[in-house]
Amino acid sequence: MILRALTESPDLRLRVLVGEDALDRQVGGVFTTDLLDPRRYLSGGEIVLTGLMWRRGPADSEAFVSTVVAAGAVALAAGDAALGSVPDDLVVACRRHRLPLFEVPVDVSFAAITEQVMTARLRSATGPNPAVARLRLLAGGPPGAARPGSRDAAVTAPAVFAVASREYGITGQVISAAGRAWFGAPPLAGERLRHALATAWLSAAELPATAWVDGEPYSLFGVAGQQPHRLARWFVGFHGDYHAWDSDQRAVADELTRVAADYRARHEEGLRGARRSADTALQRLLDRPADAAGPQDRETAVALRRCGLAPGGPLVAVALTAGPARYPAARPADEDAAPPDGAGPQAARVLLEDTLPAPVVGVHGSEALALAPGGEQAVGRLRDAVGVLERLPGLELAFGVSVLPGGAARGRAGSHAAGSYAGGESGNPEAGWTVAALSHALTQARQARRLAALPGGGVRLVDAAAIGSVGLLLALLPGEARQAFRARLLDPLLAYDSEHGTELVRTLEVFLGCSGSWTKAAETMFVHVNSLRYRIRRIEELTGRDLGSLEDQAALLLALRLAEER
Numbered sequence: 001m002i003l004r005a006l007t008e009s010p011d012l013r014l015r016v017l018v019g020e021d022a023l024d025r026q027v028g029g030v031f032t033t034d035l036l037d038p039r040r041y042l043s044g045g046e047i048v049l050t051g052l053m054w055r056r057g058p059a060d061s062e063a064f065v066s067t068v069v070a071a072g073a074v075a076l077a078a079g080d081a082a083l084g085s086v087p088d089d090l091v092v093a094c095r096r097h098r099l100p101l102f103e104v105p106v107d108v109s110f111a112a113i114t115e116q117v118m119t120a121r122l123r124s125a126t127g128p129n130p131a132v133a134r135l136r137l138l139a140g141g142p143p144g145a146a147r148p149g150s151r152d153a154a155v156t157a158p159a160v161f162a163v164a165s166r167e168y169g170i171t172g173q174v175i176s177a178a179g180r181a182w183f184g185a186p187p188l189a190g191e192r193l194r195h196a197l198a199t200a201w202l203s204a205a206e207l208p209a210t211a212w213v214d215g216e217p218y219s220l221f222g223v224a225g226q227q228p229h230r231l232a233r234w235f236v237g238f239h240g241d242y243h244a245w246d247s248d249q250r251a252v253a254d255e256l257t258r259v260a261a262d263y264r265a266r267h268e269e270g271l272r273g274a275r276r277s278a279d280t281a282l283q284r285l286l287d288r289p290a291d292a293a294g295p296q297d298r299e300t301a302v303a304l305r306r307c308g309l310a311p312g313g314p315l316v317a318v319a320l321t322a323g324p325a326r327y328p329a330a331r332p333a334d335e336d337a338a339p340p341d342g343a344g345p346q347a348a349r350v351l352l353e354d355t356l357p358a359p360v361v362g363v364h365g366s367e368a369l370a371l372a373p374g375g376e377q378a379v380g381r382l383r384d385a386v387g388v389l390e391r392l393p394g395l396e397l398a399f400g401v402s403v404l405p406g407g408a409a410r411g412r413a414g415s416h417a418a419g420s421y422a423g424g425e426s427g428n429p430e431a432g433w434t435v436a437a438l439s440h441a442l443t444q445a446r447q448a449r450r451l452a453a454l455p456g457g458g459v460r461l462v463d464a465a466a467i468g469s470v471g472l473l474l475a476l477l478p479g480e481a482r483q484a485f486r487a488r489l490l491d492p493l494l495a496y497d498s499e500h501g502t503e504l505v506r507t508l509e510v511f512l513g514c515s516g517s518w519t520k521a522a523e524t525m526f527v528h529v530n531s532l533r534y535r536i537r538r539i540e541e542l543t544g545r546d547l548g549s550l551e552d553q554a555a556l557l558l559a560l561r562l563a564e565e566r
Contacts (some may be wrong), residue, residue: 001027001117003047003075003100009116012108014077017091019100025074030114036060037067041265044072047117049110051079058089065093075100077113157263158183161256170252172238174223174260176354177202177231178385183263188237195388197237202230202392210241217241221253224261225268229347231322231395236260275349275362278307282362282369288439297435304371304438307360314375315433317441318356318382319400319449320348320368348397355385367449369442375403382461390459399461400449402441404433482562489559492542504542505560507535511547512557 004023007014016023028045031038034053042048048068054060068076076099078086086103094101104113157174165171165185173184179195181187188194193213200211200220207222219242223234236257242250281303288300305311322344348368352361359372372378379401389395444464451467452460493504507525511532514520522532536547545552 003027006047006113006116007102012113012116013105014102014108014113015105017086017101017103018094019075019098022075022098022100025100027074027117030117031073032110032114035269036064039067039071042068042071042073046073047075047077047113048073049077049079049104049113051110052087052090055087055090058087061087061089061093062096065090065097065099069097069099073099075102077102077104077110079104079110080106157259158185160259161185164252164256168249168252170238170249170256172236172253172256174234174236174263175201176234176350177389178351178355179388180354182234184236188239191384194237195384197235198388199391201235201237202389207235208242210243211237219253221257223257223264225264229322229344231389231397232347232350234260234264271353274307277303278360279362279364281307281360282371282442283364285435285439285442286364286369288435300435304360304435308358309360309371309433310358310373312433313373315404315438315441316356316370316372316375316378317402317404317438317445318352318359318370318372319442319445320352320370321345321366321398321449321453322348322351322396351385351397355381357381367446369445371438371442375405379403379463386459386461392459395459397459398449398453399459400445400447400452400464401461402444402448402464404437404441486559486562489543489545489556490563493539496538496542502535502538504535504539507532508539508556509560511536512553512560516547516553 003025007016027047031042031046032049034051036054054064080086080103162185171186173188174182175194177198179198181194196213197211197218209220211218211220217240219238221236225233238253284300345363345366345368349361349363352359352368352370356370356372356378357374359370361370389397448462448464452462497504510524511521518529522529540547545556547553
C-alpha cells in the first residue's frame with residue numbers, strides 16, 4: 001500500500017506534519033520502537049511507529065531521524081501520548097531529511113495502523129495462501145510490530161506455532177545450538193532428539209537441511225539473529241522432510257521461522273540491560289583484592305543479587321572461551337563470510353545463557369564468565385552440551401568449572417575480616433554464599449579453563465576439583481602423545497601375551513595395584529611368589545623398565561591408565 005491510503009483512513013485520523021509531496025511512497029512493513037537507534041531491526045521500506053520515549057532532549061530528534069532514514073524507513077508516525085504533542089525539533093529533523101511525519105491521535109493504537117498495513121500487504125502479495133496470511137496477522141505483522149523486550153513477543157510466537165500445528169499440520173520447535181528447547185508445538189520429545197538435531201544443525205553444510213533421527217525426518221531452518229557465530233544461533237526443527245512439502249507447507253515453515261527470528265530479536269534486546277549489569281557485577285568479583293572486606297563486598301553482593309543470582313543452595317562458577325570463530329562446515333547463505341572480531345566471547349556468553357539454569361553471565365576480555373544455581377546438576381547440563389559439541393570437528397571450546405556446595409560456600413558470613421559478606425542486600429549470613437567464596441570459585445574456574453585450553457584443541461571441560469588428578473593430566477595430553485606413550489610401554493607385553501598365551505599385562509596391573517607387594521600380588525593371582533618374580537623379570541626385559549624404581553612404576557601405571565581409555 002502507499003502512505004496516502006493511511007492518511008485517508010477515517011479510522012486512523014493521521015495528520016501529516018511533513019511530507020505532503022511524498023505520500024505515494026510504498027509501505028513495505030511496520031516497525032514499532034522506543035529505541036533511539038533501531039537500525040538493527042529495520043530492513044528498509046517500513047513506516048516507523050514511535051511513542052517518543054527515546055527523546056530526552058531536542059538533539060535526540062536529529063539522531064533518531066537520521067538513523068531511521070539511513071536504514072531505509074519511508075515514514076515516521078509519532079504518538080503524542082507521552083509529550084502531549086509532536087515536538088517541533090522532530091518536525092524540523094524530518095523536514096531536513098525529507099522523511100514524511102504523521103501525528104497519531106492519542107486514542108489510535110499502533111496496532112490499528114499495523115493491522116491496516118498488513119491487511120493491505122496480504123491482499124496484494126500473499127496470493128492463494130490463507131495460512132500464511134492468518135499467521136502473519138496473528139504474529140502482529142513483520143519483525144518489530146511489538147516493542148522489543150515486551151511480553152507480546154513471548155506470548156505471540158508460541159501461539160503462532162500452536163496455530164500452525166493445530167490447523168495446518170506443520171509442527172516444529174525452536175532450539176539452540178546447545179540443544180535447549182525454547183518453544184514450539186507440539187514440543188519435540190526428549191533431550192536426546194534435540195541434541196541429535198543440534199548436532200545436525202551445527203554440522204549442516206547448507207540450510208535448510210534434512211536430518212534423520214531414529215528413522216524420522218526433520219527439517220532444520222536457521223533463525224536469523226544478531227549473533228553471527230553459529231554456536232549462538234537458533235534453528236527451527238520441523239517434523240518431516242521439507243523436500244516432500246508442497247509450496248503452501250514450505251511457505252508456512254518460512255513464516256514460522258520469521259516469527260522465531262522476530263522473537264529472538266526481542267529476546268536479545270530484552271537482555272541488553274541485564275548483560276551490562278552482569279558484566280559490571282562479575283568485573284567487581286574479578287577486581288576484588290584477596291583481603292577485601294566491609295562495604296565493598298556488601299555492594300558486590302547487592303549487585304549480584306540484583307542480577308538474579310540465587311540466594312541459597314549450591315552454585316557453579318564457569319569460565320568459557322571459544323577459539324577461532326570458524327564454522328564446522330560450510331555456512332548457510334544467511335551467514336556472513338566470517339564472524340567479526342569479538343564474536344567468540346559473545347557466542348560463549350549466549351552458549352552459557354542457553355545451557356545453564358538462571359545464570360548471571362558476563363564477558364571479560366576473551367572469556368565468558370557465569371555464576372549459576374544448581375551446582376553439580378548445572379555441571380551435568382554443561383557436560384551434556386559438551387557431548388553435543390565435541391562431535392564436531394573444527395570447534396575449539398574450553399570450559400572451566402568450580403562448584404560451591406551450599407553449606408560449604410557459606411563460610412564465615414558475618415566476618416568482616418574475612419571479607420565474606422553473604423549474598424543478599426542485607427548481608428544475611430544464611431544466604432548460602434559469600435562474595436569471598438564466589439571470587440575464589442571464579443578464580444578456580446578460570447584456572448581450570450586455562451588447563452582446558454592447552455594445546456590439543458577440540459571441546460574440553462575441566463572441573464577445578466579434578467586439578468591434581470592423574471586422570472586430568474592424561475586427558476590434557478594430545479591424543480597422539482597418549483597413543484605413542486602407551487604403545488611404547490605396553491605393545492611389547494600385549495604382543496608377547498598374544499603369542500605365548502601369557503598374562504603379563506594382567507600381572508603388571510595386579511602388581512602395581514598391590515603397591516609392589518610380592519606376597520599380596522601372588523595371593524591375588526593365586527600363583528607362587530617365584531612364578532610372579534619370573535613374570536616381572538620378563539616384563540622388565542620387554543619394556544626396558546625396572547619395577548623396583550618408583551619412577552618406572554609410575555610410567556607403567558600411566559600406560560595402563562591410557563590403555564583403559566581405548
